[in-house]
Structure formats: C-alpha cells, structure tokens
Amino acid sequence: MKDIRAKILSNKKVGRAYYKMALDTPYIARTAKPGQFVQIKCSDGLEPFLRRPFSIHRVKGEGSRVKEIEILYEVVGKGTEILAGKKEGDFVDVLGPLGTGFSLPRAHAPNPNRVSGLGSSLEPRAIIIAGGIGAAPLVYLAEGLKKNKIKTIVLIGAKTKDVILCEKDFEKITREVYISTDDGTYGCHGFVSRLFHNILKTAESKFETIVYVCGPHGMLKCIAEICRERGFECQVSLEEKMACGMGACLGCAVHTKSGNKLACKDGPVFNAGELIW
Amino acid sequence: MVKVKIGKIKLENPVMVASGTFGYAKEFEKLVNPKHIGAIITKTITLNPRQGNPMPRICETASGMLNAIGLQNEGIDNFIKEKMPYLSKIGVPIIISISGNNIDEFFILTRRLNKIKAISGIELNISCPNIKCKGLVAQDKKETYEVVKAVRKTTNKTVITKLSPNVTDITEIAKAAEDAGSDAVSLVNTFLGMAIDVETGKSKLGNITGGLSGPCIKPIALRMVYEASRNIDIPVIGMGGIMNADDAIEFMLAGATAIQVGTANFIEPGVSGKIIKGIEAYLKKHKIERIQDIAGSIDDKK
Numbered sequence: 001m002k003d004i005r006a007k008i009l010s011n012k013k014v015g016r017a018y019y020k021m022a023l024d025t026p027y028i029a030r031t032a033k034p035g036q037f038v039q040i041k042c043s044d045g046l047e048p049f050l051r052r053p054f055s056i057h058r059v060k061g062e063g064s065r066v067k068e069i070e071i072l073y074e075v076v077g078k079g080t081e082i083l084a085g086k087k088e089g090d091f092v093d094v095l096g097p098l099g100t101g102f103s104l105p106r107a108h109a110p111n112p113n114r115v116s117g118l119g120s121s122l123e124p125r126a127i128i129i130a131g132g133i134g135a136a137p138l139v140y141l142a143e144g145l146k147k148n149k150i151k152t153i154v155l156i157g158a159k160t161k162d163v164i165l166c167e168k169d170f171e172k173i174t175r176e177v178y179i180s181t182d183d184g185t186y187g188c189h190g191f192v193s194r195l196f197h198n199i200l201k202t203a204e205s206k207f208e209t210i211v212y213v214c215g216p217h218g219m220l221k222c223i224a225e226i227c228r229e230r231g232f233e234c235q236v237s238l239e240e241k242m243a244c245g246m247g248a249c250l251g252c253a254v255h256t257k258s259g260n261k262l263a264c265k266d267g268p269v270f271n272a273g274e275l276i277w
Numbered sequence: 278m279v280k281v282k283i284g285k286i287k288l289e290n291p292v293m294v295a296s297g298t299f300g301y302a303k304e305f306e307k308l309v310n311p312k313h314i315g316a317i318i319t320k321t322i323t324l325n326p327r328q329g330n331p332m333p334r335i336c337e338t339a340s341g342m343l344n345a346i347g348l349q350n351e352g353i354d355n356f357i358k359e360k361m362p363y364l365s366k367i368g369v370p371i372i373i374s375i376s377g378n379n380i381d382e383f384f385i386l387t388r389r390l391n392k393i394k395a396i397s398g399i400e401l402n403i404s405c406p407n408i409k410c411k412g413l414v415a416q417d418k419k420e421t422y423e424v425v426k427a428v429r430k431t432t433n434k435t436v437i438t439k440l441s442p443n444v445t446d447i448t449e450i451a452k453a454a455e456d457a458g459s460d461a462v463s464l465v466n467t468f469l470g471m472a473i474d475v476e477t478g479k480s481k482l483g484n485i486t487g488g489l490s491g492p493c494i495k496p497i498a499l500r501m502v503y504e505a506s507r508n509i510d511i512p513v514i515g516m517g518g519i520m521n522a523d524d525a526i527e528f529m530l531a532g533a534t535a536i537q538v539g540t541a542n543f544i545e546p547g548v549s550g551k552i553i554k555g556i557e558a559y560l561k562k563h564k565i566e567r568i569q570d571i572a573g574s575i576d577d578k579k
Contacts, residue, residue, distance in 0.1 A: 002308070046492055046520075048337060049337050051543075095308075244543040246305070246308075247304045248299060248304045248320075248542065250346045251334045252334075253334065
C-alpha cells in the first residue's frame with residue numbers, strides 16, 4: 001500500500017456517463033490483485049473532502065514493464081465530475097492497492113490417480129456476472145482467470161443497450177459472453193439473474209462452478225440466493241461509502257455471520273455465504 | 278526545539294494522531310513512520326466489545342464529514358491481547374482512549390491499563406456524541422469532575438480529558454477536569470450534526486445524528502481552545518480540522534501546547550509527518566527557539 005502522486009496518462013469518455021482513466025502507478029500496478037481498489041483524491045482543495053474509492057479495472061503492461069492501472073468510472077457526483085474534467089498529464093493522489101480482492105481457483109491439473117466421482121476433482125469453471133458499472137473490477141478478474149487457464153463465462157446486465165460495459169474487453173478474454181438488458185434493447189430481455197438461470201439450464205454441469213459478481217445490491221442478493229440453492233461458491237464485490245479506505249475509520253461496516261467486517265479491508269470482496277443479506 | 282511535555286509524557290514533537298482516526302497504528306504501518314509522530318492515541322476502547330451503530334456511518338459534508346461509528350471496538354481484553362503487542366514496539370508514547378457507561382467502567386479500564394508499562398497515558402473520551410446516553414459526561418461539570426477524579430485516584434499515568442464542544446461554556450468543563458486532577462485536556466471532539474437525503478427524506482446516517490469534523494469546525498474549535506487555555510493552567514491539546522502546519526500553529530498561538538491531527542489522516546495518511554516538518558520550518562523562519570514559546574502567544578490586544 002502506497003500513497004502516490006500519479007500522472008494521468010489518459011482520461012477518455014467511453015459511454016454516456018462513463019470514463020476510463022489510466023494512471024502511472026508502477027507500484028500499485030505490480031502489486032494489485034483482481035478485486036482490489038484505490039482511493040483517489042479528486043481535487044487538491046477541500047471539495048470534495050474525502051477520497052473516492054475506485055476498483056482497479058485493468059493493469060497494463062507485461063512483466064517489469066507493468067506500470068499502469070486503469071479505472072472505469074461513472075460520473076455520479078462532485079468527485080467523479082471533477083475527475084472527468086482531468087486532462088492527460090494532470091496529477092492526482094492515488095492510495096492503493098487496498099482491500100481484499102477475489103480469490104481465484106488454481107488451474108486444473110488432472111490427477112491420474114484420482115478416484116473418479118469425487119466432487120473436488122471436477123474442473124473449475126468461473127461465471128462472472130456484471131451489473132452496470134459493476135463490470136469495472138471484473139475485467140481484471142477475467143484476465144487473471146484466463147492466465148490461470150480457468151474456463152470462464154461472462155454475463156453482463158444493464159438497464160439498456162448503451163450502458164452495457166466492457167463487452168469487447170470480455171470478448172477478448174473468453175468466447176462465452178452473454179448480455180441481457182432490462183428493457184430488451186440488446187441481448188436477452190430481463191434481469192441478468194434470469195440470464196444466469198437460463199445459462200445454468202444449458203451449460204454443462206461437469207464443472208466445479210465458482211461465481212463472481214459485482215453490481216447493484218438487489219442483483220447481488222438475487223445471484224447469491226441462486227448460488228446458495230445450487231451449492232455454488234459465490235464471491236460478491238460490495239460497494240460502500242468509505243472515508244479512509246484502510247480500516248481506520250470503521251465507516252464501512254458489513255454485517256457477516258462472524259460479526260462486523262469492513263468493506264475496505266476485509267472486502268470489498270466477500271464470500272456471499274458469509275454475509276447477512 | 279519541538280519537544281513538549283504533557284503530564285509525565287515527554288513528546289519528541291507536539292503532533293499527535295487523534296483517537297479514532299489512526300486505528301491501532303498498525304493500519305498505517307505501510308504509509309507512515311510512526312516514530313515521527315509525537316504520540317499515538319488509539320481508537321477508543323470500552324470494557325465490553327461494542328458492535329457500533331447501524332450503517333450508513335459516515336457522510337461527507339462541506340469541508341468535512343459526519344460520523345456515527347458508535348465506538349465499535351473489541352473490548353479491553355481483546356485490545357490488550359491483539360493490539361498492545363504491536364503498539365508496545367513502536368517506540369513513541371502510546372495514549373489509550375477509553376470510554377465507559379459509568380464511573381465503575383472507567384475505573385476498571387484504568388486498573389487494567391495500569392499494569393501495562395508501554396502505555397504512557399490515558400485519554401478519557403467523555404465526549405463521544407454517538408452513544409445512546411441521556412447526555413455526555415463532558416456536558417456536565419459535576420459528572421466530568423467525578424469521572425476524572427475516579428481515574429486520577431486509580432492511576433499514576435498521565436490523564437488527558439477529551440472535551441466536547443457541544444456545551445455552552447467550555448471553560449467550566451475544562452476547569453472541572455483540571456480541579457479533578459487531569460494532567461491535560463484535549464479539545465474539541467466532534468460537533469453534533471446531521472445531514473438529510475432530500476430524495477428519500479431520511480437522515481444520511483443510520484444513527485440519525487453524528488459528529489461533525491474536518492476544516493469546517495476549525496474556527497469554532499480554535500475559539501474554544503483559546504477560551505479554555507486562558508482559564509486553566511494545565512496544558513491544552515488542540516484539535517478540530519487541522520489539515521496542515523499552519524492550522525496546527527494557529528491552535529498553538531490560540532493556547533494549545535500540543536495538537537492532534539484527526540480527520541486529515543483519512544484523506545492524507547502521511548499528513549502528520551508533513552505537519553511536523555512544517556512546524557519546524559515555521560520556528561526556523563520566525564527564529565523561535567522553543568515550541569513552548571508559541572503556545573498562547575496570540576497577539577489579542579484589541
């Protein structure tokens with residue numbers, strides 16, 4: 001974890017109210033794990049007062065040349081409005097990487113001596129479910145899964161066609177990308193949870209399925225319930241308002257079966273079964 | 278030249294980190310060299326573990342923030358077991374903030390802390406606005422006197438009483454703490470405040486009201502430090518919206534012997550180090566030899 005005065009390498013509009021910003025942060029880029037986030041000070045003055053948390057959307061570069069992180073953000077208020085106005089070459093304070101990210105299954109190594117029929121020896125398969133801006137941390141996750149050679153299916157849900165995010169990014173990683181829109185203007189008509197149900201009907205069941213989901217609270221709850229019924233492991237990335245982002249202020253408490261946890265430190269990624277919904 | 282003394286505690290510099298804004302120090306270990314800080318005041322602990330208040334617990338406001346954490350903590354037993362080993366090794370004065378529901382609890386907590394050598398002092402949080410009580414101890418001079426007296430009788434460690442700004446006259450509460458034997462007072466804790474979401478009609482805090490902190494409270498905090506320091510002889514530790522060295526020096530000119538950096542730690546974890554450097558530069562620039570020479574040196578001739 002470091003607090004870095006970072007140069008903005010680019011800041012581009014990628015949709016109606018969505019922007020992608022690349023930041024020159026070699027330390028964060030090299031140490032960040034999928035699902036972790038950064039706290040950015042959007043202004044050098046007192047307005048807005050607190051930093052804003054952004055999940056790490058992608059890390060760019062290979063090996064020792066890894067030096068950039070990318071954030072994908074929606075303009076929703078003062079902080080993101082100021083951020084959207086920043087130009088290439090401007091500087092912002094970036095604190096990170098923060099929090100506990102997704103845990104990835106290891107690549108499947110078929111064991112010749114295994115006793116057939118044991119559940120644990122099934123090949124892992126990831127299903128990534130993105131709702132709206134919830135797609136932001138999932139692209140870096142999908143890249144990680146690909147690196148680990150994990151078969152991955154991606155479901156993207158949004159209100160309407162022009163707010164579908166990261167379709168092309170996901171398509172570069174896996175051939176299995178499915179879309180749903182609430183209003184039916186693109187992909188399947190309806191909530192992404194329905195699409196999830198349909199996919200499960202047709203997808204092969206010879207896998208050990210692990211579900212990764214980020215999006216609005218209602219959607220997370222719904223997906224978590226389906227996973228519970230099916231016995232799938234489900235990791236959810238939560239969004240909470242936070243002040244410090246590093247476990248000091250206790251402002252972002254999350255109720256879990258083992259007491260209060262912090263979204264900023266113990267999360268933002270939690271095992272869905274651990275949460276009290 | 279920046280050394281100060283609060284009670285029995287010798288501080289290398291007058292910049293402390295405020296309770297509840299620096300966790301138990303370990304949270305900041307990768308970002309701040311704690312050896313540079315004058316003293317560390319830990320997040321308030323209570324006798325029994327506390328769950329804290331419902332979410333949302335924080336809310337941004339103009340040049341500040343509201344919080345209603347509700348003293349979430351693991352209780353004294355866990356604190357001693359889990360947090361003290363790290364705190365003991367840091368090598369700067371460690372001051373433990375405590376809060377109790379009654380005098381007995383303050384007494385028991387103090388007795389437990391007495392046994393721990395690595396603890397330099399105790400800060401009495403009698404001013405947290407986020408716990409369900411009739412009023413704050415720090416809003417009543419008699420209650421303040423009694424709590425401080427009970428702790429004073431129980432310990433030889435330095436006792437600092439943290440005062441609330443939610444009072445009509447800060448000087449009488451500060452005086453009560455002094456009379457009861459407090460070694461110093463620290464002020465101010467947060468101001469009671471609130472914020473409402475106009476779309477939902479609901480408070481932006483789960484606890485409905487919360488404590489306001491940050492630069493928005495600085496002018497009022499500064500006035501209260503000025504008033505309190507003129508009416509008592511024990512040191513005043515000033516705080517309330519300090520973001521940089523100039524803010525810290527203002528508090529000292531107003532009468533503070535030392536200062537605490539609070540909410541600023543959330544925004545700039547390394548800010549305390551910058552403030553110390555800034556104070557040193559200020560002394561040099563103004564050819565002031567000792568930091569004590571600033572305390573209360575405001576030119577307030579009308």
